[in-house]
Amino acid sequence: MRLFAAVLPSRVAVDELAAAVDGLRALPGADELRWTGPEGWHFTLAFMGEVDERVLPELRGRLARAAHRTPSFPLRLHGGGRFGRRALWAGAAGGLDELRLLAERADAAARRSGILMDEHRRYQAHLTLARGRADTDLRPYVAELERFEGTRWQVAELTLVRSNLPRSGVAGEGPRYETVGSWPLGRAS
Known part of the structure; x- marks a missing residue:
């Protein structure tokens, strides 16, 4: 099974970002x-x-x-960026040091469990919004995202997610995600 460890945004954060993405989808070329x-x-x-x-x-x-x-930490969706011309993403602000630490710990947990991981790179917090082709200019979308400021929420758990790849052959179909485990941050009471 294809797995990844993740932090899931709050429902409020998702709703706010969805409204911003609706505006992005109205831009030329979207x-x-x-x-x-x-x-x-x-x-x-x-x-x-x-x-x-x-x-x-x-x-x-x-x-x-x-x-x-x-420990639990605050986070909010904030701004955005791109990886070349291939991926458009929303960024984060708040407890970025804590998010990086949690990423390092999740990576170490996988390695110590015997999972062969890719080369370790510095963690960059991002939430992928769209993917483009090599000739896609994502700069107008990034410019629009610069103004985006989401509401702060408290990250309270680490989630293990299974990625089920598309099988239907329908163009544009993405993977389906299924939570296979989650653990509260901080000491259990």
Whole structure:
């Protein structure tokens, strides 16, 4: 199964971002982008790829410890950016140091569980909104996102998500995400 550890935004944050994305989708050329849907919005902390189910019990235990060692922290959706001409994303503000720490802990939990991870890179908080082709100019969308300021929420859990790749062959269909585990941040009471 394809897995990743993530932080899921609050319902209020998703609704605010969805309203902003509606405005972006009205810009010229927006129909050429492959937009992600609100039901799949998340901050990936550690992408694990294909994971053998036999590793799951150890991974769950290690992710639980990582979550319990990390206190809850504030976050809000803020601005946005792009990765070249390929991906448009919303950014974050607030407890970015804590988010990076949680990402490092989730990555370490996966590695210690025996999951082969890609080369470790500095974590960049982003929530993917759309993907484009090599000739797509995403700068107008980034300019619009610069003004976006979401409401603060408290990140309270670490989530393990299964990514089910599309099988229908329908153009534009994206993966479906399924929560397979979640753990509260901070010490359990």
